[in-house]
Amino acid sequence: MNKEHLLSSPDRVERRAAHSSPHPSEPRVRFTLRRILIWFTALSLTLGAFFNSLHQQRRGIDHVHRFGGDVYYEFELDETGLSTVPDGRFPWTKFIDRRLGMDYTHHVVGVVVTHPEFDDDQLQRLSGLNRLQFVTLxxxxxxxxxxxxxxxxxxxxxxxxxxxxxxDSALAALTELPNLRSLFISGASITDSGLRHLARLPKLEQLDISHTRITPAGLHHLEQLPNLRLLSLRSCTRIANQDVQQLMASMPSLDYVEFAPALAEHYQR
Known part of the structure; x- marks a missing residue:
């Protein structure tokens, strides 16, 4: 066999290429380790955020209970938050809840607090309950x-x-709640001018401003609420029947107005 044949032999070429090329599995190993590291980091961050939110929720619950309040989970209230509903959880869900605790499987959506010492600072400590849908103070x-x-x-x-x-400052603060649909502030120390803040709550459907000193001038601000359906004006002594009638005429969405406390008078379409 001559020298040229040896140099041109396929087997010789393949062996030489195999000798000269790097190990083919090394890049793949490095790529796999990099991917595992990325996944592990993402999982760690996700779990960290999850357990931190659980810790914050637990602190908020403890604070509510410290003032004799109650908390409600999403399966305990109807969609209005006005009443409780039968427990609709599946048996396996109840089993998990008993084993892990409610905080690991459910979000607190409702809070009720009745206590004279529950003030602004105490309300701030409920920030960990960041899924609240209903709040009663x-x-x-x-x-x-x-x-x-x-x-x-x-x-x-x-x-x-x-x-x-x-x-009025409270009404101004409520403009930061764009999803507010129901507001009950009977007996509030609000003025006609303060009601203008409610115009920035376009989703408001139900409003109770009974036992306040608002006048017909204040009612005009409510005309800016396109979805208002229910309005309570009990014991608003500066409001007359014709004022309510004019308001309903100017607001097609308004279906019901509760008025005149002694007679429980109301206006309904």
């Missing part, structure tokens, strides 16, 4: 300034407040 010391702590509650759609400390 009765006989508390929360002021209009303190309501700014609710602006992080992007899911909040029903709010009931003790009117004693609710003034």
């Amino acid at each position: 009765r006989e508390t010391a929360v002021t209009g300034w303190g309501l700014q702590h609710l602006r992080c509650q992007r899911h909040l759609h029903t709010l009931r407040l003790d009117g004693k400390h609710v003034d």
Whole structure:
């Protein structure tokens, strides 16, 4: 066999190529390790955020209970937040809840607090309950300034407040809640001018401003609410029947107005 044949032999060429090329598995190993590291980092960050949110929710729950309040999970209230509903959880879900605890499987969506020492600072400590849809604060010391702590509650759609400390500044703070649909502030110290802030709540459907000193001039601000359906004006002594009738005539969406306390008079389409 001559020298030229040896140099041109396919076997010789393949062996030489195999000798001269790097190990083919090395890049693949490096790529796999890099991918595992990325996945592990992403998983660690996700789990860290998850357990931190659970910790924050637990702290918020403990704070509510410290003031004798109640918390409600998403399966305990109807869509309005006005009443509880039968437990609709599946048996296997109840088993997991018993083993892990409610905080690991459900979000708190409702809070009710009735306590004279629950003030603005206490409300701020509920920021860890970031899935709230319903909030009721009765006989508390929360002021209009303190309501700014609710602006992080992007899911909040029903709010009931003790009117004693609710003034125009409170209405201004509520404009940070774009998804608010129901607002109950009976007995609030609000003025006609303060009602203009409600025009920035386009989703508002139900409003209770009973026992306030608003006048017909204040009602005109409500005409800016395109979805308002239910309005309570009980004991609003500066409002007359014709004022309510004019309001309903100018608001096609308004279906029901509760008026005149003694007679429980109301207007309905």
